Amino acid sequence: MSTSHSSQSHDSPSPEATLQGPGLHGAGRISDRFWSPRLELVRDVVVPYQWEVLNDQVPDATPSHAIENFRIAAGEQQGTFHGMVFQDSDVAKWLEAVAYLLQHERDETLEQRADDTIELIARAQHEDGYLNTYFTCQAPGERWTNLCECHELYCAGHMIEAAVAYFEATGKRRLLEVMCRFVDHVETVFGHESGQIAGYDGHPEIELALMRLYDATGEPRYLKLCRFFVEERGQLPHFYDLEWERRGRTHHDFGAGTQPFMLHKKTYSQAHAPVHEQDRAVGHAVRFAYLCTGMAQLAQRSDDKALLATCRRLWDNMASRQLYVTGGIGAQAPEESFTTDFDLPNDTVYGETCAAIGVVFLARQMLAAEPDRRYADVMERALYNNVLAGMSLDGQHFFYVNPLEVDPKVLADNPILEHVKPVRQRWFTCACCPPNLARLIASLDRYVVGCADDTAWVHLYIGGEFELPLSAGTLRLHQETDMPWQGAVTLTIGADVPVQARLALRIPAWAEGFEVSLDGERLDAEMSSNGYLELERQWQDGDRIALRLEMPVRRVYPHRALRHDAGRVALQRGPLVYCLEQADNGERLHDIALREGGIVDTLEGTDALSGMTLLRAEALRENAAGEALYRFDDAPTYTRTEAVFVPYFAWANRQEGEMRVWTRELPRRA
Incomplete structure (x- = not known):
């Protein structure tokens, strides 16, 4: 057991902080026929299930080891660290979801479980305030040596968010004290003084977390530290290059590397240029959304018009050039990232659940800075479609990737599509999405x-x-x-x-x-x-x-530059985007085309989709035309039919099968 750990309590989070009390941001209480059942699902199923996963109690789920890592870091159990380098963040997001649930409904058992977890976290903290189970257990001599790849400040950020939420919900300051001590330590490590690191984390998150801590405490040091991390990003000489040289030109995942890899990492983590010079959404989609969220909050709190203009410029590129009709972002699996303007493939899309959640976070902050429908429209689009699709109707299965077109028959043999799943999974080795979903839905009243x-x-x-x-x-x-x-x-x-x-x-x-x-x-x-x-x-x-x-069925047509959707149409009613599923329409969904101007009406869902409004559309189905792979002068013929569309968030809750959002549209004369 390390002698550097301490569970000592402090009288205040920081010497000058003025805590503003629980419920600071308690905007309201949801009582809604659509959302209340989902909040109950998070409370009664998702959060308890995730607790079991964090404690490795679900036999058919990927082991998490996250709670065990804290026990090892606290010196209370022997063993080795297991999981992703950012495994601590799963515990933090679980705690944050618990906080929001407790704010609306007291649950002594759940609160005690959270209190016990917080005490375990406190016992894993070092005397100097440092807290990270990977580096405590696995690499104690390598603290702050690989910020580009190893998520130290990212994990700190999620734990700060949990600490603020738990204090606001319960008035209990224990975790807030722990994290203020950690931030005090971070302030000694980062800066421009001799011996300090003029750097920043590869995965933005600390920025928005520090702004939440500033809001909760009124402590100006936290705003100042956030500004340091924002303004340092992308400056020259480049921090990633200096850090890479200092650690002997090695990488966390594959050892010795080359300089071109570092150039790639800069774009991947939005560090390719100072933030004020950036004008496009690039790199890892979640990192982009988190960084811009922190920047927008910093701009609003400090009345920084130049920084707000930067946020607006980056938002405009994302929302008008790189946003899926379902509200998702991140067009490709490599690096879970953006590609280029108007490149939005439907079958190879990544559309990570966490990225859509990041869109919701960012939209909320942009609305706080300058209320405008365009932000709220995107927030709503992401929330009701890509975000909700990330969780099954039973609350125990999850999508990491959210495609707009799936054919299960081709997934197994096409490595380009190996990230796409036709059904939701019980858990993931990289399990960022399920707890992220839980904390967003539990805090929905704030949006x-x-x-x-x-x-x-x-x-x-x-x-x-x-x-x-x-x-x-x-x-x-x-x-x-x-x-x-x-x-x-x-x-x-x-x-x-x-x-x-x-x-x-x-x-x-x-x-x-x-x-x-x-x-x-x-x-x-x-x-x-x-x-x-x-x-x-x-x-x-x-x-x-x-x-x-007025909520008619609307036909959504793509920008002419969206080559993947040329000649196609999507259906939307209210905030919901709809899709075809094999369960209602049979195989070969690509044979189906909507009739231009054809009637689309509503019908009530049954069984698993009971209580939902489905769509029924006049359609055409292409007829079979022999077995030749290609035919000369033999145009396709069509049979009139009806096609049934279900809300996109509800797909893959009945049986495995094909799905597609964008459908061909043919002239009425066909």
């Missing part, structure tokens, strides 16, 4: 509304109770809706005293039209240029707003 001065913004139409602290007083908002199945929303105001304020309601781009009334009287209101309908008045207790969003 629905936003407040600034005298304006409350309603970004998402999710039912529940939300508190709106405004400059003139606090309003309570009770929101009722059947979204995503129906477009009617009712908002009821609660106020102890009248409050003069502006309520801004987002009008989604998918809505073909809208109507709004106040206390039964229809309003002749116009949408603002930012895509929100702004209603300003002195709000009284009991004021009732009815918003009706």
Whole structure:
């Protein structure tokens, strides 16, 4: 057992921090026919299941060893580190999800389990504040020697996020104290003074975590440290080159390497240029989203207009050139990364669940900086489609990769598609996605509304109770809706005293039209240029707003530069993107084409899809035309049929089979 470990408690997280109390960001409580069952699934199934996985108690799941690593690091058990170099982050994300659940519903058993885990983490911390089980157990002499590849600050960031969330939910400061001690240590290690490291982590995460810590404590040192990591990235002489030379030109994964590999790593982790000079989404998609999230929050908190302009420029490239119709990002499996503008293949796509979650994080921060429908539309698109698809309806199977086209028959023999799975998996060796999903869904109330001065913004139409602290007083908002199945929303105001304020309601781009009334009287209101309908008045207790969003089936057509989708169409109704599945339409989904202008209506799902709205479309199915691989002058013929489309998030919950989002469309004369 190492004598450098300490479980000593400290009176305060940092000498000058002023803690602002639990519930600081408790925006509300979800009570929604669509989302509440998913929150219950996270509470009752996902979080308990993930605890079993973290403790290696699920026989058919890939061993995690994550809790065991902390016991070994604390000197309480013999053994060796097992798992990915960032295995600690799985525990941190589990704790963060637990915190959000506890904030909404007390669970003494779950809280005690979390408290015990936090004490174990504290016992694994070194006297100087350092905390990382890989380097404690596996490479104690190599701390801070391979930031490019080894995720030390990434793991610290996730644990900071967990610490802030747990403090806000319970008022307990133990993990917050542990992580403030760690950040104190990080401050001594990084900087421009003699003996310090002028560097940054290969996987951004510490940046957004430090901003959360700053929000929770008001400690300006944390904002300053975040700015250091942001502004140091990509500067010359390049940190990765210097670090690589210092450790003898070796790499973590495969030993001795070459300089071209380091050049590649710079783009992979958004370190190819200083952030203010970057203008495209490049590299690892999750890293890009996390970095931009931290940058956007830093820009907002410090009123840094130049940094916000950088975030806006990078967002625009991502959202208008490199975003899938399902809200996913990351077009290729190599490096889980972006490729180039308008390169969005459907079958070889990566579309990692964590990357779509990162899109949601980033959109929320951009909305906080400058409320605009374009951010909320993308947040909603990612949330209801790519993010939700990452978890099965039973909460025990997960997608890491989210394709838009699958044919199981070709997966086994095509190495280019080896990352694509036709069914969700129980767990993963690299298990970042399942706990990330759990913490996002458990914290969903934080994404629905936003407040600034005298304006409350309603970004998402999710039912529940939300508190709106405004400059003139606090309003309570009770929101009722059947979204995503129906477009009617009712908002009821609660106020102890009248409050003069502006309520801004987002009008989604998918809505073909809208109507709004106040206390039964229809309003002749116009949408603002930012895509929100702004209603300003002195709000009284009991004021009732009815918003009706027209929700027809919309045909989505791709930009002409999207070569993979030329001649194809996708179907969307409300926020949901739909797809064909073999279970409803038989094999050879590529034989199916929609009729131009053909009728598309709705039908109710059954069995596993009960309660869901499906789509039924007039379609054509290509007829068989002999066995020749190629034919001369023999145009295909078609038979009229109907095609059934299911919500993309629900695919692969019945049986293994083909799936596709983009479908051919033929002229009505065909």
